[in-house]
């Protein structure tokens with residue numbers, strides 16, 4: 001059993017050595033990458049989130065935890081990625097305008113890549129128009145929008161309206177996610193799919209594409 005408190009401790013460290021050791025040890029002990037991610041890193045980050053909410057931690061602490069989380073994910077990434085094979089589908093991913101949270105989006109990117117998608121990652125704070133121009137340039141089958149704030153989740157509706165209202169011939173499916181987003185909200189704003197985590201993100205995308 002992995003202990004979330006151990007990962008929490010490593011996420012709070014200034015040095016990378018603790019998170020490196022913990023993730024490498026968990027791999028060596030035979031824990032699977034999804035297990036290390038969910039029971040270790042994400043569970044550890046949930047404690048950081050709780051303390052941040054309770055004001056026991058501050059933005060610099062959370063930034064440090066985010067940096068360490070990225071490091072841990074980097075170590076797991078090779079275990080998720082499949083070798084070879086041309087990409088069958090393309091997804092454009094981005095965190096919407098006003099929002100700079102990217103840990104969840106990056107996990108979705110890793111899982112999509114590992115499942116045979118070519119990923120065009122637009123990063124964070126992405127305006128609606130950027131999604132529209134990228135659809136013209138890259139012709140993806142799926143757009144994935146991420147938002148972590150109750151304020152920026154509303155921006156998802158603008159992006160969906162901009163995509164639907166654009167003049168281009170290509171109208172990709174739009175899937176949405178991020179901690180405050182729900183299935184009901186996704187339906188309300190006209191998204192084609194919602195994923196509660198990175199694994200469901202892939203399942204939702206593939207279900208949409210295969211029903212075509």
Ligand code: B12
Pocket residue numbers: 042045046048049050052053059060062063066098099100101102103104105107108143144145146147148149150151175176177178179180194195196197198199200201
């Ligand atoms: C890390 C963090 C930060 C870091 C972000 C660093 C980074 N590079 O991402 C920093 C310090 C920068 C930050 C800043 C802020 N944050 Co912050 N942050 C968090 C924290 C602690 C963890 C988020 C996280 O990474 N979770 C782990 C990942 C793996 O989970 P996830 O993002 O939900 O992603 C999963 C799913 O949602 C899904 N998913 C995600 N994206 C997508 C996309 C698609 C298409 C699909 C299908 C699925 C999907 O799959 C992912 C993998 O399983 C949360 C607390 C929390 N409980 O969420 C607060 C939190 C989100 N932040 C919060 C706040 C308030 C802020 C600030 C406003 C603080 C401030 N006063 O400045 C700023 C806002 C900055 C901005 N404009 O965006 C609040 C939001 C409250 C609200 N109701 O809106 C939270 C909830 C903390 C709290 N409880 O108060 N934050």
